[in-house]
Amino acid sequence: MLLELAGIEKQVGADTWLYPLDLALRESAVTVLLGATRAGKTSLMRIMAGLDAPTAGQVRVDGQDVTGVPVRRRNIAMVYQQFINYPSMTVADNIASPLRLRGQRDIRARVLEIASTLHIEEFLDRLPAELSGGQQQRVALARALAKDAPLMLLDEPLVNLDYKLREDLREELGVMFSQGRSTVVYATTEPAEALLLGGHTAVLDRGELLQYGPTIDVFRQPNSIRVARAFSDPPMNFLEARADGDALRVRGMDAPLPPGGPAVPPGAVTIGLRAADLSLRDRGEDCRISGQVQLAEISGSATYVHAQTPVGNLVAQVPGVSHHRLGEAITLHFSSRRAYVFGADESLLRAPRTEVHHGAH
Incomplete structure (x- = not known):
């Protein structure tokens, strides 16, 4: 299914929930809607599904305008945070229900x-009521996968699951989506x-669509500070600086401009550094900043060290478990080659040329 949104906008009373946007989804592929809570992801998915009508614009499926067509007349599968299962059916029958409607053979094998x-x-x-919330969410997701609809809309479907299970399912779902025939829209924060x-x-x-493209390209080349902020966890570090010839001047520290890219005009710029590109050990980087530990936060297989420095509060992602005392003096090291440079209008001027970390951190 080729899904196109043309000039879609949504207003509710005096509030604008979606500003005018155009989006053509890749056929039989995954499109991730990424943004914080209230970014407009659910509003956009409800318009895609036919649950809500846009204030303006068109929804087209394979070139045909379906803007006013209700959801019951569209062949789509949906899973929202508020999952829905058939309470009187077993889990097996819940998953099998769309397969029976299609007259599929070997239903039991596919369900399994x-x-x-x-x-x-x-x-x-078991019946859904006998399961935990996370297990019921997975039943709803299984039924959507079994439907094998041309369009599958998934609104934060893993949000109710524990950390380890989410990690496992993300990778498995990615494989399933790549092997399937559905055009998948997947919303996440x-x-x-x-x-x-x-x-x-x-x-x-x-409510604004800031950037759309291949996921790894958007991650590596965020076109603005707003995109870089949305596509970084922990948040990208931002430092106020001045561009002066081939140097970036940051309160008491000079750093060379990262190589490549267009010329950077002299004047105010913002340097962006991902937390994983700040190190507590000197690995031969060309820049260093002294600071004091404000917080050391252990999360999964990494430690996020929050430091107060002369250039502002910075966060470094350190692999493994790293213990630090509050107020401890540390030095943060980074390479100017890993820096993003944003102009006075917050648009991207230069991005790192080398490979970035495969992770949002």
């Missing part, structure tokens, strides 16, 4: 295959989820 991927095969004979799913990503912020 999907259930195994989502780690719910041991619950097939998490940059790491977008990177794991791949495909294309549309970055939304407060």
